[in-house]
Amino acid sequence: MTVKKLLRGTSVAACLVAGAMTAFAGAAQAQxxxxxxxxxxxxxxxxxxxxxxxxxxxxxxxxxxxxxxxxxxxxxxxxxxxxxxxxxxxxxxxxxxxxxxxxxxxxxxxxxxxxxxxxxxxxxxxxxxxxxxxxxxxxxxxxxxxxxxxxxxxxxxxxxxxATMDSVGAARYIASKFGDTKTFQGINQNYAWGQDSWRDFDLAMGNLMPDAKAEEPLWPKIFQGQYGAEISRLSVSPPQVLHTSFWGGDLESFILQSSARSLHKRTTMLLTTGESVMHRLGRKLPDGVVIGARGPYGVLAExxxxxxxxxxxxxxxxxxxxxxxxxxxxxxxxxxxxxxxxxxxxxxxxxxxxxxxxxxxxxxxxxxxxxxxxxxxxxxxxxxTPTAYGITKWDSEAGEQKIVDVITYPAECVNPPADVNSVEWIEGGMQGAKC
The missing domain is CATH 3.40.50.2300 (Response regulator)
Known part of the structure; x- marks a missing residue:
């Protein structure tokens, strides 16, 4: 009897210790x-x-x-x-x-x-x-x-x-709002992002607006910062639409330098990442610029x-x-x-x-x-994701930049289907797009 009681007591103690250890482990995991x-x-x-x-x-x-x-x-x-x-x-x-x-x-x-x-x-x-x-x-x-x-x-x-979403959405917006476009051109950073962005935009325009002519694109270095030579070249013979996927300081610099020379008055500027600088630049971002936000974000968000x-x-x-x-x-x-x-x-x-x-x-x-x-x-x-584009218009009463004429495109309208290469999808006429 004494041995049995002792064994029962030992078992209870073991269970109590095991329970305490489990609780301790749980607390450790929680922390x-x-x-x-x-x-x-x-x-x-x-x-x-x-x-x-x-x-x-x-x-x-x-x-x-x-x-x-x-x-x-x-x-x-x-x-x-x-x-x-x-x-x-x-x-x-x-x-x-x-x-x-x-x-x-x-x-x-x-x-x-x-x-x-x-x-x-x-x-x-x-x-x-x-x-x-x-x-x-x-x-x-x-x-x-x-x-x-x-x-x-x-x-x-x-x-x-x-990037295919950005470029296809941009081309669809130009076709919808600027259907009489005869010439377009690109100025993009000379690395993967800029190259891919221009390639996809050029291909999408070829499908959606086959009569529009693509002029020779310009390829400045990433983080170049100064664009006087490129702006001079664009000013001599401006395209009807100017595409750029510039971002960060390059985008801000290009907007300020080109605006000072009124380039935006001679071409429709298309900024695929433009929403990222609209609050920073405020009134310095000209009216009539087409901008995107790499999806429906910011002022373009649902x-x-x-x-x-x-x-x-x-x-x-x-x-x-x-x-x-x-x-x-x-x-x-x-x-x-x-x-x-x-x-x-x-x-x-x-x-x-x-x-x-x-x-x-x-x-x-x-x-x-x-x-x-x-x-x-x-x-x-x-x-x-879906994406959206619109046009800048300064609201003098509110003292802030607004986006008007917004079009939101469903995700499957501007992205390739699963297991389909983006370039091949655009070249093939964007088959299966659900717009």
Whole structure:
């Protein structure tokens, strides 16, 4: 009897210890943080109009996710129950530096995931490294279609549409609003983003407006900053439509330098990333300029509870409205939360693996800030979204730049179908487009 009682007492004690250990492990998991590298241009010409608005959005959305303050359905705390800890890395310095920085983030700083990259060159350079290191990575802004059309990835995703959407949407807008266009020309940065943007716009115009003639495009260097020679050349024989995918400081410089010489009065300027500078330039952005926002963002966003929350929260905190780089960053963090929430549901309380997190985002469709994200291309790794274009018009009474004559194009109107190369899709007459 004494032995039995002793054994029963020992068993009870063992159970109590095991229960205490389980509770302790659960508490430890609840306190564990999710370390996320956040990469964008925080210095240099691209910082003001792109990198800083993106970082501001990251700081805002990280705090809101951790506190459970994002509107439903994202109002649970953390990502996979973990508090997000952001590590900010400057994208300035070139692609070689970014590859080194990426390795340092993962191998030395111990980040669990990475959200980043504005430059298409950066994305092309780091994507293979992310795959090598098996690190869940979201490309939040860069546009070149080559990422997922040239390669397959297990751990790399992009939650914004690629450049084909911008160019096809731009061509559709010109065909709709400027149907008498006889000549068009491009001035684009001479690297992946600029080359892809002009190629797709030129091809789309050839399909939609076959009688319009494409003049010889101009290819200044990225971050060149001074465009006197190019503006002189354009002023001598201006096209009816001038296409540019300039961004950051290059775009601001080109607008200010060309406006000083009244180029906008002799050609219809088409700025595919123009929304990113409209609040910074204000009245200095001329009337009558066609602008896009790399999707339906900012003043072009659909009015939803999520979009109203981002606009109000961002404006109140930073004293200026969010532009599309802010939206791109914020929706990337929502995707991160979705991926980790889905993975955590089957992880048994442990921090989920990169494979489980990738499974949690692949092929998903979700609501973001003013639009719907559909991870449809690149075997479920590349998003498609709608896009929108409009024309600038200064509102003297309100003292702010407005966008008029807005047309929003459905995602499947301006993006290629799954498993179809974007160039081949445009060259083939954009078959299957649902407009």
């Amino acid at each position: 564990e943080k999710l370390k996320v590298g956040v990469v964008a241009f925080y210095t240099g010409a691209a910082a003001g109009p792109f990198g800083i608005p993106a970082r501001n959005a990251a700081e805002l959305i990280v705090e809101a996710i951790n506190a459970g303050n994002v509107p439903a359905p994202y109002n649970t705390k953390g990502a996979g129950g973990m508090e997000i800890e952001a590590v900010y890395i400057d994208e300035a310095g070139g692609t070689t530096k970014q590859v080194t920085e990426y390795r340092n983030m993962v191998q030395r700083q111990g980040v669990d995931a990475v959200i980043g990259y504005i430059s298409s060159g950066s994305c092309l350079a780091v994507a293979p490294v992310a795959e090598e290191l098996k690190t869940f990575t979201i490309l939040f802004d860069c546009g070149t279609p080559r990422i997922f059309e040239d390669s397959d990835y297990q751990y790399v995703f992009r939650t914004s549409s690629h 009015e939803t509870e999520l979009s109203k929350w981002l606009w109000t929260s961002f404006s109140d905190r930073f004293g200026t409205p969010p532009t599309f780089p802010s939206y791109h960053m914020a929706q990337a963090f929502i995707a991160l939360k979705i991926a980790y929430d889905n993975a955590a549901a089957s992880s048994g309380g442990a921090k989920p693996s990169a494979d489980a997190v990738a499974d949690g985002l692949r092929h998903k469709t979700f609501e973001a800030f003013g639009t719907t994200i559909n991870m449809k291309l690149g075997k479920g790794h590349q998003a498609i």
